[in-house]
Every structure is written in C-alpha cells, then in structure tokens.
Amino acid sequence: MNDQPRRRRPQHSSRPGSGPRKPYRSPSPDPVRRLAWDALRAVDERDAYANLVLPALLREAEKKGPFDRRDAALATELVYGTLRRRGTYDAVIAACVDRPLREVDPPVLDVLSLGAHQLLGTRIPTHAAVSATVELAREVVGDGRSKFVNAVLRKIAADDLDGWLSRVAPPYDEDAEDHLAVVHSHPRWVVSALWDALGGGRAGIEELLTADNERPQVTLVARPGRSTVDELADAVGEFAEPGQWSPYALRLADGGDPAALDAVREGRAGVQDEGSQLVALALAAAPLDGPDRRWLDACAGPGGKAALLAALAAGRGAAVVASEKLPHRARLVARTLAGNPGPYQVVTADGTRPAWREGAFDRVLVDVPCSGLGALRRRPESRWRRRPQDVAAFGPLQRDLLRSALRAVRVGGVVGYATCSPHPAETRVVVDDVLRGRSGTPAAAAELIDARPLMPGVPDLGDGPDVQLWPHRHGTDAMYLALLRRTA
Ligand SMILES: C[S@@+](CC[C@H](N)C(=O)[O-])C[C@H]1O[C@@H](n2cnc3c(N)ncnc32)[C@H](O)[C@@H]1O
Numbered sequence: 001m002n003d004q005p006r007r008r009r010p011q012h013s014s015r016p017g018s019g020p021r022k023p024y025r026s027p028s029p030d031p032v033r034r035l036a037w038d039a040l041r042a043v044d045e046r047d048a049y050a051n052l053v054l055p056a057l058l059r060e061a062e063k064k065g066p067f068d069r070r071d072a073a074l075a076t077e078l079v080y081g082t083l084r085r086r087g088t089y090d091a092v093i094a095a096c097v098d099r100p101l102r103e104v105d106p107p108v109l110d111v112l113s114l115g116a117h118q119l120l121g122t123r124i125p126t127h128a129a130v131s132a133t134v135e136l137a138r139e140v141v142g143d144g145r146s147k148f149v150n151a152v153l154r155k156i157a158a159d160d161l162d163g164w165l166s167r168v169a170p171p172y173d174e175d176a177e178d179h180l181a182v183v184h185s186h187p188r189w190v191v192s193a194l195w196d197a198l199g200g201g202r203a204g205i206e207e208l209l210t211a212d213n214e215r216p217q218v219t220l221v222a223r224p225g226r227s228t229v230d231e232l233a234d235a236v237g238e239f240a241e242p243g244q245w246s247p248y249a250l251r252l253a254d255g256g257d258p259a260a261l262d263a264v265r266e267g268r269a270g271v272q273d274e275g276s277q278l279v280a281l282a283l284a285a286a287p288l289d290g291p292d293r294r295w296l297d298a299c300a301g302p303g304g305k306a307a308l309l310a311a312l313a314a315g316r317g318a319a320v321v322a323s324e325k326l327p328h329r330a331r332l333v334a335r336t337l338a339g340n341p342g343p344y345q346v347v348t349a350d351g352t353r354p355a356w357r358e359g360a361f362d363r364v365l366v367d368v369p370c371s372g373l374g375a376l377r378r379r380p381e382s383r384w385r386r387r388p389q390d391v392a393a394f395g396p397l398q399r400d401l402l403r404s405a406l407r408a409v410r411v412g413g414v415v416g417y418a419t420c421s422p423h424p425a426e427t428r429v430v431v432d433d434v435l436r437g438r439s440g441t442p443a444a445a446a447e448l449i450d451a452r453p454l455m456p457g458v459p460d461l462g463d464g465p466d467v468q469l470w471p472h473r474h475g476t477d478a479m480y481l482a483l484l485r486r487t488a
Pocket of ligand 1: 276298299300301302303304305306323324325326329349350351352367368369370420
C-alpha cells in the first residue's frame, strides 16, 4: 500500500494581465506512471522480467531527473502490485467492460490494470488515481481511448476491493479454488497445485496465497570469514533487522539499499533469501565420515548458494567446484564467487554429462531447475507465465541431475537435492523415483538423511526426513531439501 503521490500536476496559470498569454499545453504526464506502464508493456510484450526491466528503467529515469527515491518506490509498488494482483484486477475490469477482455487492446488493458491497482490496492486518492491514469492513457493510447479508460476507471472507483471481490469471485462454498484464485490473484491451477502440496484446510492455503502477494523483505547473507552480521548491521544502521533462522542473515527494513553497502559491492556479503541460506547450511552441516575436502554445486547459476558453500568450505580447508550449464550464468557464478578466500573453480558444464570423475566429491548440491512455484513473491509475473505442464516438463531433467549428483559423490558422501518449488512432482516424487529406480533406471544406492536437525531452531519443517519451507510459516521462499547419503 502506498501514500498518495507527491508529484503534482503542473499548474497552468492564465490569470488576465499576468503577462503575455502562453499557448495551452496539456499537463505533462506523470513520469512515475509512465515508467510503470513502460515496465508493464515490456513484461507483456517482450516477456521481460520485472525485476530486470524495472531497475534499468529506474536508472534511466534518475539520470534524466528529476526522479527521486520516493518516485522510484512508488513506481516499484505500481509495477509489482499491478502484476501480482492482475488476476483480481482482470476480473474487476471484465465486469466493467462490455466485451471479453481479450478484445481489449493490451496497451489499454495495462493502463486499466495500473488504474485498478491505484484505486483498489493503494491509498492514492480516487481523483488523483483516475486523473493521472487518464492523462497517461491520453499520452500512450490516444485521446479516443482515454475516454474509454476514464469511463471504466469511474466504474471501478464506485466500490472498494472487498465490495468488488464479493461481486466477482464465486462463493467459496460453490467453487473453493476459483474463489481463492480471484480473491488472492493466482491462476486456478497454481492454487490447486499449492494446496495439494500444502494439504490442510482453507486457513493454511489462504495464508500461503496471502504471503505470495506480499513483497518479501530483502535479506542479506554475511558470507562467513568474509564479513559478519555485525559489520552489515553497522553499515545498514536503522534499516537493520535480525535474520530469523540463519546465523548469517540480516534483514533490511523498507528503505535499506543493499547496493549501497561496501560488503555487498565487494562480494563479501550478498542478497539471499534465508531459505536458500538454510539449504546451503544444512548440506554443509550434514554428518560425514571420512574426508571432507571437495564440494560440488552442480547447478550453481547465479551463484548464491555456491558462494555461501564456498565461504563455509574455505573455513574448513575444503575446495568448491561451482558448475553451471549456461555460459552467461556461469559468468554470474564467477562474479559472485570472486574473492572467495579458499580454493574454488567455476566450470561451464552440463550436470547430466559430468566433467568430473565418479565419486570425486564429498558433498554435492543439486539445486535443480524447477517451476519456481515457491518463489512467486519474488517474481510477480511468473505465476501468469507458468503453465501446468511446466511442472511435469522439468521432471526428467530433475531425475537425471539427481542421479548424476549421486554418481558424483563418493560412497558415504552427501547429496542435497533442492528446489524452489514445493510441488510434490518436483520434490518427493523425484527423490522417491530415483531411490526406487522407477522409470526404467536402476535404484540409486543411497539413503535419506533426516534434514530437520540440520536446520536448528526452525519449526514446522514437516514429517521428515526431507524438509519443506513455506513463505507463510517461515517467511522464506518455499524451498525444498532432501539429503541423501550414497551407500554403495
Ligand atoms: C535453481 S537454479 C540454481 C540456483 C543457484 N543454486 C543459486 O543459489 O544461485 C538452477 C540452475 O541450473 C542450471 N541448469 C539447468 N540445466 C542444467 C544442467 N543440465 N546442468 C547444469 N546446470 C543446469 C540453470 O541454468 C540454473 O542456473
């Protein structure tokens, strides 16, 4: 939610006798809303990612100026909020236009969604939201269509969000998933998939869907041996809040800027969700007999977990190989690991066709590509891009990568299988299939280790031996971790 915008429309004085009359010029459009609309168009038209396109647009706007931090904060809220709540706003807009939404021109629909978010999802006063959005429409889609925008926004403004939801969402008792999909702005199949994964009744799934619509706090990791939480807290000052679970975590209150910190610029600290920190820490803490000198991250890009593993490994005299299939992501890994005090190597390799000999490592992390259903808070557009078939499509690769990881580790060594999805088809079912040798491959010689004690102090991790984190329970992404020990 946001306060009312500070940017006033320019005043056009036409007082008689106050000098020569200037020709009338329509008010210049608000750069914050124009920037937000440009970002929405890039996401829709070019399949851009909001978290990449928005910072670039903000940098450009700041260069051109005047455009300050509060403008940037409002633009960010407008873009992220509009994308997250798109499902709800589409249902409301559909009720206000006399044709199917697919027949509304996408640039016009983006203006309408932006207007709907201001009216129903922020504290921007109605008159300001309507006039600024109609002004934007005039600039970007023309005079004629701005009248249509004006008419639709006035209909939307006639009620508040709760009022609209009671009209456009089907009653829960008639169709629970559809109701939740409209009220919490998730595609119906995602509601269904998350509910299957979570289990339980209405309260739990509502809490999860609500958490998905909240902006996650920025969390920092102080890479051990390279910086400390105290150093970060001193640098962050009033914006510092303690991490909840990881001893290396520090959370930033609204207004804290990670890029302004020396430790982050120098790679001694980074931005990393606590769920990701817990996964790396649990793998590093898994009990091991025998040597503990060589660690592998087989799917390392962009390198967050690899950097934490490498810092921990350095403290124990172990070396890390960080491997990534895509060259541009391997370059990101190299950048993230630069300056690590212990030995490490970044390689570009397909984890299913290993560039290392069998049994070469003592610990292996395989953080597989997945649907990302556990990180919906972070990528506001991803829920609308994903398709149900994506979940199954990752399955064969996930199984291959886990089997290869089990070959890469020595007998007695430990593999961590991680996903940023809580969907059973990407988590337990994959692990189970590999352990039992389903789908025509022999059973893997491995056993599950209880991962729960390796996340000390973290409650509600499930029945084990694997763990599932949740945004609404732990304030983290919905990371999954299974730990397997190779037995032969
Ligand atoms: C979930 S991400 C890993 C995130 C990473 N562990 C981190 O914390 O920054 C999965 C990565 O696996 C990579 N990948 C996909 N297929 C791969 C393969 N066959 N071999 C190795 N890496 C692969 C993707 O490019 C992506 O960078």
